[in-house]
Amino acid sequence: MPPPTFARLLPETVVAVESYGDAGTEPVFPGEEDLVADAVAGRRREFVTARRCAREALARLGHAPAPIRRGPKGSPVWPPGVAGSITHCTGFRAAAVVGIGELVSVGIDAERAGPLPDGVQPLITVPGEERMLDRLAADHPAGPWGKVLFSAKESVYKAWFPLTGRWLGFEDARLSIDPVAGTFRADLLVSGTRRDGGAPLTELRGRFLVDEGLILTAVTVEAD
Structure with missing residues (x-):
């Protein structure tokens, strides 16, 4: 069984690079030292690995x-013409990037x-949403739905912010989760006016x- 990977969730145009471990002696990339100057060792390692994943993904572009x-x-600052996202949790780091074209934003x-x-x-x-989570737990009890x-x-x-430049709280989106298809839809409960002049965001979809x-x-956002 292959390990879980964002390649199973993202379009082929999106480049995703992942790591299941850190190299404990890997130095911080020049020009990023101040970003983790006060970080504890574990946070420093996950930052270094996640940023390395991002550079490897950018190199493929x-x-x-x-x-x-x-x-x-x-939020990470990407080169002009690139959209991207970085994530990390215990034992896993990843980055995904795409040249802006058919897609204008990505969040992982x-x-x-x-x-x-x-x-x-x-x-x-x-x-x-709590009623939805109760139904999911009853019908698919093995899922960690919350x-x-x-x-x-x-x-x-992460897909919203680069396009709007505004905060989006947990209370600002209502999710519908399809456990069979492995998809979800977020209905946005606040104005989705974009700073790039694109069509306002009213919903976002993901896998x-x-x-x-x-x-x-x-989550990926297609061009208008």
Whole structure:
């Protein structure tokens, strides 16, 4: 059985690179040192590995190695004409990039499968979602549905922010999850006006998988 990978969720035009481990002695890439100057060792290692994945993905699009700085809200700053996303969780790091064309944004997230911490579910759901999670748990009891919803909303935000430049809270999107197709839809509950002049965002769609104790979610936004 192949390991879970974003290649199973993303269009072929999106380049995804993943790592299931860190090289403990790998240095921080020049120009990124200040971004983790105060980070603990574990955070520093996951940053280095995730950024390496991002550079490897960019290289496949023809971009020379360069620092990947942080922009507003901590989002990665990609080269002009590129959309991308980075994620990491315990034992897994990944990056996905695409040349802007048919796709204008991509968001990915990875989480370890398991239940949400106590008290978190009410904080990340809007009316209707808790009933959906109850139905999913009854019909598909093996699924970590609360964590899938959490991860999907993270991917939605990562695809949303580059296009709008605005925060999107957990309370600003209502999700519908299809457990058989492995897809989800996020109906946006706030204005989706875009700063690039494109059609306002009213919904975002994505795919997910749960495998080998890992939850992967991915959202892509097509050009108008």
